[in-house]
Amino acid sequence: MEIEIEGLCKNYVSDGKSFRALDNINLTIPANQFFTLLGPSGCGKTTLLRCIVGLETPDEGEIRIGGEVVWSKAKGIAVPPEKRGLGMVFQTYAIWPHMTVFDNIAYPLQVRGERKDVIREKVARTLKFVQLEGVEHRSATKLSGGQQQRVALARALVAEPKVILFDEPLSNLDAKLREETRKELRQFLNELNITAIYVTHDRVEALALSDSIAVMRSGHIIEIGSPQKIYFNADHRFVADFIGRANQISAKIARQENGLTVVDCGLGSIQCQSRDLEPGAEATLCIRPEFVRVTSHAPEAGQNIFRGTIASLEFVGEVYEAEILTGRERLLARIDPDVQVTEGDTVSISLDPAHCLLLSA
Numbered sequence: 296m297e298i299e300i301e302g303l304c305k306n307y308v309s310d311g312k313s314f315r316a317l318d319n320i321n322l323t324i325p326a327n328q329f330f331t332l333l334g335p336s337g338c339g340k341t342t343l344l345r346c347i348v349g350l351e352t353p354d355e356g357e358i359r360i361g362g363e364v365v366w367s368k369a370k371g372i373a374v375p376p377e378k379r380g381l382g383m384v385f386q387t388y389a390i391w392p393h394m395t396v397f398d399n400i401a402y403p404l405q406v407r408g409e410r411k412d413v414i415r416e417k418v419a420r421t422l423k424f425v426q427l428e429g430v431e432h433r434s435a436t437k438l439s440g441g442q443q444q445r446v447a448l449a450r451a452l453v454a455e456p457k458v459i460l461f462d463e464p465l466s467n468l469d470a471k472l473r474e475e476t477r478k479e480l481r482q483f484l485n486e487l488n489i490t491a492i493y494v495t496h497d498r499v500e501a502l503a504l505s506d507s508i509a510v511m512r513s514g515h516i517i518e519i520g521s522p523q524k525i526y527f528n529a530d531h532r533f534v535a536d537f538i539g540r541a542n543q544i545s546a547k548i549a550r551q552e553n554g555l556t557v558v559d560c561g562l563g564s565i566q567c568q569s570r571d572l573e574p575g576a577e578a579t580l581c582i583r584p585e586f587v588r589v590t591s592h593a594p595e596a597g598q599n600i601f602r603g604t605i606a607s608l609e610f611v612g613e614v615y616e617a618e619i620l621t622g623r624e625r626l627l628a629r630i631d632p633d634v635q636v637t638e639g640d641t642v643s644i645s646l647d648p649a650h651c652l653l654l655s656a
């Protein structure tokens with residue numbers, strides 16, 4: 296089901312001072328998408344999620360779910376949370392320790408007053424779906440962290456919501472389990488025709504799970520796009536920086552040439568992806584470390600090829616991370632272990648113009 300948000304504002308009052316946590320949010324989340332709200336701590340992700348669910352009352356704007364207005368200041372409409380047809384999974388799982396797995400999952404159906412045999416059938420189906428068959432009579436808190444998260448997911452899904460919302464659901468799991476649970480979650484949701492809204496500050500989670508990502512900062516949505524768009528082709532410096540490590544270099548537009556934009560910067564004259572910017576305009580050249588190509592043999596002459604010196608080298612698992620001094624810049628690069636280099640070496644660096652992104656200053 297599609298979710299539309301128009302002109303949404305939310306202020307909090309604390310110590311007598313008003314603070315704007317959401318500032319004129321406009322957003323359409325297409326039906327059946329996995330949509331992520333990503334941003335640093337305090338940017339307003341949870342507040343936006345809680346406004347959609349109905350746990351927080353906005354100050355301005357309108358929220359529609361499947362075309363139906365669930366909250367509108369102008370129209371004086373405020374549908375209560377339990378009537379919005381949404382399921383929610385929290386960071387803390389919020390499962391009840393004194394109940395069995397079965398009772399935890401059955402709870403939303405019991406509250407709705409469904410018949411016992413219907414509840415049994417629906418819980419059994421959901422247990423099967425989240426692969427928890429056989430543990431339904433155990434106390435929910437006797438399960439592993441990953442299993443408890445699946446109980447929370449099952450409880451959100453059992454009532455067949457139109458939309459499911461997640462608030463940092465994996466952040467209490469250790470790194471390995473978080474990765475496994477993330478894959479499971481993607482697999483489960485792929486099998487359902489459901490809209491999912493997912494809040495996280497973890498960029499890898501956002502990239503791995505989402506169809507679309509909205510990057511937020513200080514109560515605003517800065518940019519929305521597919522994971523690939525946000526990672527490779529961000530329009531904003533903040534977004535490019537937040538979604539992954541990037542070399543950001545001050546540059547000045549020199550000219551347009553053969554469908555590319557040439558800039559002058561601390562690396563010299565560099566051909567970049569085409570951007571419609573006037574000569575003389577200031578820009579930021581953004582290059583991901585994995586696209587800084589480093590070879591140990593003598594540099595050939597050519598466009599976007601130059602020399603550098605390895606200032607530091609760190610082995611981080613699959614690759615080496617290097618800092619390379621070149622021209623007036625210090626470039627971060629990821630180097631394959633089969634490229635034989637050590638600290639102090641002079642190396643050749645080449646940059647593919649397709650991966651030299653220009654962001655307006």
Ligand code: ATP
Nearest residue numbers: 307308309316335336337338339340341342343496
């Ligand atoms: P995090 O990732 O840390 O959970 P977030 O992006 O989800 O952050 P929110 O929890 O939505 O951010 O908070 C947005 C801003 O509103 C923060 O500055 C927060 O301190 C403030 N805030 C949130 N809830 C309240 C409240 N009940 N009263 C006053 N201020 C609040």
